[in-house]
Amino acid sequence: MSAVTVAALLVAAGVAWAAATDNMVPTNNYNKACSTGNADSGVVCQTDNAQVTYYMDSGGSDALETVDKNIVQKMMSAQYAPTDLSISYDSTPAWSGSSETDIYYAEATVPGSADGTTWCNDAVSTYRCDQTYIRIEGGGSYTPGLSCHETGHAVGLLHGSSASPQLSKTNKALGCMQTPVNYSEPLGSSNKENINGLY
Template sequence: MAIKRRTIFVIGAASAALVAGTTVVQAALTDNMYPTGNYSPTCRDGDMGDTFCQTDNRTLTVYREGSLSSAEKNTISRAVKDYYGPTDLVVKIESSGTYRGDSETDIVYKAKTLARGKIGITWCDDAVTSRKCDQHYVAFNKDHTGIGSVNKSDACHETGHAVGLTHGPNASPALGLYDDRLGCMSYNDVYRLGANNKENINATY
């Protein structure tokens, strides 16, 4: 599959004057799609918590393992469909996971015991190029003491990593961890993907 080259445009104040009836597409505020000027490790097979990369194609297949509760599975499905469905990605929820071969499930969600206070972790399990990964894992903390169960913001955030979206400090130019202009990639509970994330996804896939 051909990879589009992403170009991030900055609209200057002098360009703000509009002709009546003209539609303007807002340019991305920052590049937070891996690799960026502030985050560019080589995509590789990793262990829990290691590097995330771009997913390997436009069709985004997802599977929710049995370690997740029914409510958590539903929340993940709704988040992926509601937030990523309107992008250029084609979202498909699978009833079973494919873990080997050339057509692995792109994102596999599970529940695991994580460090106290950690909500979720995303990592590449099968790198296919220096920037593309055939399968990412997303683990949510099954010890919900003091954390609460998975919500749509959590699911949106970890799914964002699995398609290559970074936190604010890894974006270029860098933003803060709590900058809500990065939608659910902010460290706040933000219940939307956000225009900047959508722009970067669509330019990539």
């Protein structure tokens, strides 16, 4: 097979040429079917389409403080809106049906030692989820970097160990998908290329 034929096949398959690695579900190192989970066990899934709506809990024990809401809004605007995803805030979230609000942010205790967790609340196909929950601890844990990281999981981005080729968990090419993630780590060009290659 010629190099031109291989290149044509890769372009047709949606491979992002500028990406440092493929860390978008599925990869050669992460090929789990999307499934409905919970805070203790979640599978990383793609979101169900490029029109991404999100809601931040505004009442009760899981509500985000104003400072945390501002962090998420600025992060979504600066990091995800410039991609091929269409990002919009949903002030009247839908919790059921075929057009659920895509991402729900809550501030609450996270199991184990992590500061954040993400899980699919409504798996709709092999790799796609209609609604994803993001939970981040209180006490200053809602940082631009961590909210970018958990949102990355909500659209299908993976850690370096699950990427193909694999990268160290702190490789700078992973942007905010590094673990641990710095306070203001941006999405990064490789993650943007992977998002744009899929959506």
